Amino acid sequence: MSAVILFDGVCNLCNAAVRWVIERDQREIFRFASLQSLAGREALAAAGAPAGGPDSVILVDESGVHTQAEAMLRICGRLGFPWSLARVGRALPRRWRDALYAWVACHRYRWFGRRDACLKPTPALRGRFLDADEPIGLVDHTPGAEPPKPASASGAIAVVHRFLLVYLVLYNLPFPIGYLPGTERLGELCTELTKKLVVPVGWIVFGIPITVFPAGSGDTTYNYVEVFTLISLAIFAALAISAAGRFQSVSPRIHDGVATYVRYTLAATLLSYGWVKLVPLQMPPPGPDRLLNPIGETSPMGLLWTLMGASSAYQIFSGLGEALAGALLLWRRTALAGALLAAGVLTNIVMLNFSYDVPVKLYSLHLFLMAVFLLMPQLPRLVAVLFLNLPAQTIELDPYPPKGRRTAMALHVAKAVFVVLVAVLPAYLSYQGLMARRTTWHSLHGIYRVESFTRSGVVDRNVRDEDRWVRVGITRNVVGTIQRADGSAGRFDLEVDKDKKTLRITYRGQTSTATLNYEEVGPDMLRLEGDFEGAPTLALLRKQREGDSPLLSRGFHWVSEVPFNR
Numbered sequence: 001m002s003a004v005i006l007f008d009g010v011c012n013l014c015n016a017a018v019r020w021v022i023e024r025d026q027r028e029i030f031r032f033a034s035l036q037s038l039a040g041r042e043a044l045a046a047a048g049a050p051a052g053g054p055d056s057v058i059l060v061d062e063s064g065v066h067t068q069a070e071a072m073l074r075i076c077g078r079l080g081f082p083w084s085l086a087r088v089g090r091a092l093p094r095r096w097r098d099a100l101y102a103w104v105a106c107h108r109y110r111w112f113g114r115r116d117a118c119l120k121p122t123p124a125l126r127g128r129f130l131d132a133d134e135p136i137g138l139v140d141h142t143p144g145a146e147p148p149k150p151a152s153a154s155g156a157i158a159v160v161h162r163f164l165l166v167y168l169v170l171y172n173l174p175f176p177i178g179y180l181p182g183t184e185r186l187g188e189l190c191t192e193l194t195k196k197l198v199v200p201v202g203w204i205v206f207g208i209p210i211t212v213f214p215a216g217s218g219d220t221t222y223n224y225v226e227v228f229t230l231i232s233l234a235i236f237a238a239l240a241i242s243a244a245g246r247f248q249s250v251s252p253r254i255h256d257g258v259a260t261y262v263r264y265t266l267a268a269t270l271l272s273y274g275w276v277k278l279v280p281l282q283m284p285p286p287g288p289d290r291l292l293n294p295i296g297e298t299s300p301m302g303l304l305w306t307l308m309g310a311s312s313a314y315q316i317f318s319g320l321g322e323a324l325a326g327a328l329l330l331w332r333r334t335a336l337a338g339a340l341l342a343a344g345v346l347t348n349i350v351m352l353n354f355s356y357d358v359p360v361k362l363y364s365l366h367l368f369l370m371a372v373f374l375l376m377p378q379l380p381r382l383v384a385v386l387f388l389n390l391p392a393q394t395i396e397l398d399p400y401p402p403k404g405r406r407t408a409m410a411l412h413v414a415k416a417v418f419v420v421l422v423a424v425l426p427a428y429l430s431y432q433g434l435m436a437r438r439t440t441w442h443s444l445h446g447i448y449r450v451e452s453f454t455r456s457g458v459v460d461r462n463v464r465d466e467d468r469w470v471r472v473g474i475t476r477n478v479v480g481t482i483q484r485a486d487g488s489a490g491r492f493d494l495e496v497d498k499d500k501k502t503l504r505i506t507y508r509g510q511t512s513t514a515t516l517n518y519e520e521v522g523p524d525m526l527r528l529e530g531d532f533e534g535a536p537t538l539a540l541l542r543k544q545r546e547g548d549s550p551l552l553s554r555g556f557h558w559v560s561e562v563p564f565n566r
Helices: 012-024 038-046 068-077 083-091 094-112 123-128 155-172 184-206 221-244 252-278 288-292 300-310 312-328 332-355 361-386 405-439
Strands: 003-007 030-034 057-061 064-067 446-455 469-475 479-484 489-497 502-507 513-522 525-532 535-544
Touching (some): 003 012, 057 068, 064 068, 094 361, 155 252, 221 361, 252 361, 252 405, 288 300, 288 469, 288 479, 312 332, 312 405
Parallel strands (some): 003 030
Antiparallel strands (some): 003 057, 057 064, 446 535, 469 479, 479 489, 513 525, 525 535
């Protein structure tokens, strides 16, 4: 007996699945018939199948009648390698497999659409369809012909759904408090309250005394304990709320409300990060401090910052992707496009953070998961268009409109104010930051060659190579590098006091400081004197041309006869 696949002839998804099987069934194992046809009903009756409403796909073979996930696994198993690997799906409990299948089957008309009449095969395929000779007729869309109404989600699914919603809200709180102008103090109070919760959890649960709090790094011990704390709270809240509601499925209105909150939060974040790249401000061009630091002593994060800062065009392009995704997320009509763009942009950001050890891994990963969360309800429509060549089904963009004209007007005004604060204000603040950075530039900026060097009375080459300076880089945003004769270099933070004519040097990662007096003794000449690393030091420096560096002077070339790869 040949295997027969019976399918819902008016279901777009089922028809797409049949076409997929035909393309891969080189041995012509399967024959087909729609469940609405006389031949389909006779095949079911001959196999002794119980009477009932039509399923989406049924397999009738020598071993009997197979439905739901088991039918799909058996069909794939008979198509040969690699599709036969689908049999590993039997490792999952059958109840889970059938629940997933039933969930898709319940929504198949809404997600993928339906036909008014069963599809007829082409002349080349007529011999494989049992109902090929039956007349084409319109299908009576009676309630019995519809797929069963979606059942309430099981208790476990309801709990998981609520956990996800609660966790996303907890993680993003107190947004927009602390983010919008005038709420900074409230935001600080919320942060302090969170610390009072997270610090005891770190000590009681993990035995870790937390003394370092986020200040530049978002991957501190505090951040990981905070995530654990929020997950624990979300689990407890999801169980409590589900139990109180007898484990009923989550209200669509509540899901829509949380999704809107997440959408606005993600939009504001992407716009803020996007604008500081569009200016560009986040990654400054490599200054003297970067140019003198040997690449072997550069951290992965420093290398990434140099890469991004060396090309303003690429940094602006990156910022454009973030800002555009954020702007699209602000409106329901464009939210799907915004979520798709955000997922792509954030995938790249997450990979850069993980690959170059940038300490915002936790945060960027959460932003990416927020974009995925917004995409999940639209996944069936995307699959229909991108993979099944089916038309996208329309959805209600605003399923819960505000009641009353005044309420609607108030919400429109609030939305307009919010858009200005998250889309326009960051642009202005970024521009102000760029102007402020330029006003802090000082005349000491540049790369200096050491003309003479004295340490503890020892002059020039008599000084040990590990102590003798060769070049010094001072960058406008008050950081610098000292390059020594042994090839080593160290970056430091620099405080310039123009009144006292002093430079206060603090090496990164250290607490000890050194203060040197400086004097501009002539054109492009700088004299430094003071106690440095425990010894009296005197250095005479001559400024060099910074643009001689190939990283800054190479520029862009349409035509390159030979790759300039140094």
